[in-house]
Amino acid sequence: MAAPARASRITAAQDSGDKALLAELLKLNQATTDELQKVKLRQLRQDKAKAKALVELAVKILDSENGRKLNYNAIAILGRTAHSLKNHDAAERLYERQLELAQKVKKSAESIIDAYENLIILYFDMKRYDQVIDTCERFLDLKGPEELERVKPFIIERLVQAKAKKGDFDEAMRITRGLLELTNNSWYFLRLKGWVEREAEKYKDAIKTFEQVLDKLDTDEDLKAEIKDREKDRTRYILSALYLDAGDVDSATKQLQILVKKNPDNATYKNDLGYIWADHDRNLDEAEKLIREALELDRKEKEKLKAKGEIDEVRENAAYLDSMGWVLFKKKKYKEALEYLKKAVEDEEEGQHLEIWDHLGDCYMALGMVQEAIAAWEKGLKTEDISKRDGERRRKVSEKLKKAREGQSSSGRKKD
Structure with a gap:
């Protein structure tokens, strides 16, 4: 009798645990604003064990009576949580339910757009490009309010990217040219043209296109100064990578030097410039200095986020640790390098x-x-x-x- 009694106690404990988790799930229904949803997402990402358990239970009961009690707000939070946990199968089921609720219950353009975009991003992450294309085409067939129509060019952008990822570069470029004609060669879709060229490994063409994007941004009088600065920085950053793809290290580092000078508190630019110099055995002392600064800037930024409650721990950036290890390796400081590289691979996500x-x-x-x-x-x-x-x-x-x-x-x- 001892074994059945023990099994019964275990089952009772599991039932009790499921009831407590179900109560937690139903509380997510009350996150009725974007801000409340962000808070709930942040909390779940900080407690991965609980997040995993909630997602698993939500998927388990999704088609049951209790599952039907989860409203659009709860499902949207749980879908994003599953996505962040890289539980792609769960995220897919939850996003599909989000779309169902958006169309049948919420019936708002904003909720429909959000659900479709979540699915598209998920399929991209899963490299299921046929499903990206199918989901984009389903959205483009929708008839509805003006908000839906305004988003369609950006859904077409995703469609183009999926076709390029599949290697259908001619079709991707044909659609992109259509977008450029409709928008009078806008810098935004000119950037998409460069993206397709890069994907096709036409690096010289892509470089020329992104240089045109910079010129377009300079002459765009309707763009707010802060947006213009941000997009120019983004374009220079892409150009640095393109020059590297093309084997032009000098031009790649020149773009990064411009970015570092303009944004002295940006850890990414400093790390990347330091890494490229180290990887090509150039300016090793300066490279080490830049990477150390990147690590320090990143640490300070994460300490601020922790103080705000947005993250639960300050963890060093695995890419920056790798850069530090690599520059020390290049300087033949192998024992010092080893410690940084070992720490980098200890990061189970980014390392x-x-x-x-x-x-x-x-x-x-x-x-x-x-x-x-x-x-x-x-x-x-x-x-x-x-x-x-x-x-x-x-x-x-x-x-x-x-x-x-x-x-x-x-x-x-x-x-x-």
Whole structure:
């Protein structure tokens, strides 16, 4: 009788836990404003264990009587929470319910737009580009108030990007030209043209297009100064990456130097400039200084966010830690470099990139720690590519890994 009694107590505890979680879910219905929803999202992102449990229960009961009690507000919060947790299957189901409620209950253009955009962004993150296209086309077929019509060009932009991601560059460019004709070659859709060219690896064409975007922004008299400055900075940042794609390191760093001078408190610009210099064995002392400043700026910004209750811990940026490790590696300070690189890969979200694991492997090899290098490269090869350059890096890491294994085997045979 002991085992059934224990099982009964466990079941009762689970039921009690589910009831408490259900009460938490239903409270989300009361987040009726954007501000309240942001607060709830922030709270859930700070308590990932609870967020995960709430999402799992919501999906489990979604089609039950209790699930039908969750209104548009609760479902929207839970969908975004699932998305941030990278529980894509749950996010898809919740966003689909959000769209259903938007169309049948809320019946407002704003809620319909929000639901469609959530689905489109989710499918992009999942690299399900056919579904991006299908969802965009469904939105474009909608007939409704002026708010829907105003958003359609931006949905077409997403459609273009999905077609380009699928490799249908001719169709993507044809649609983009149509947008440019409709908007008198606006800087916004000219930027989309450059994006498609970059995706097609036509880097020189993309550079020329983004330079035209800068000129257009300069001459746009209707744009507010602060928006113009922000968009020019964004365009220069894209140009720096494009020049790097094209192998023009000098032009890439020139754009970043302009951005650093204009935005001395921007950690991203300082990190990127420092990293590119380090990666190409240039200005290593200045590169180290910039990256240290980036780490400090990032820390101060996160301390402010923690004080406001927007984040629950101050965690160093994995990309900046990688940059710091890499510049120290380039300066042959391998032991110091190792500590930064190890900290970078400890970040289970932002540190899981092939590039970071590759740097860690190189550092281990420089210290004669062959087995650790092999393990680092093996872990790196299990990560997903995040840029087109990762394909070439994957090939090089595979070669290094093969060579290290062969060297290890050869060493073992010599000992025998």
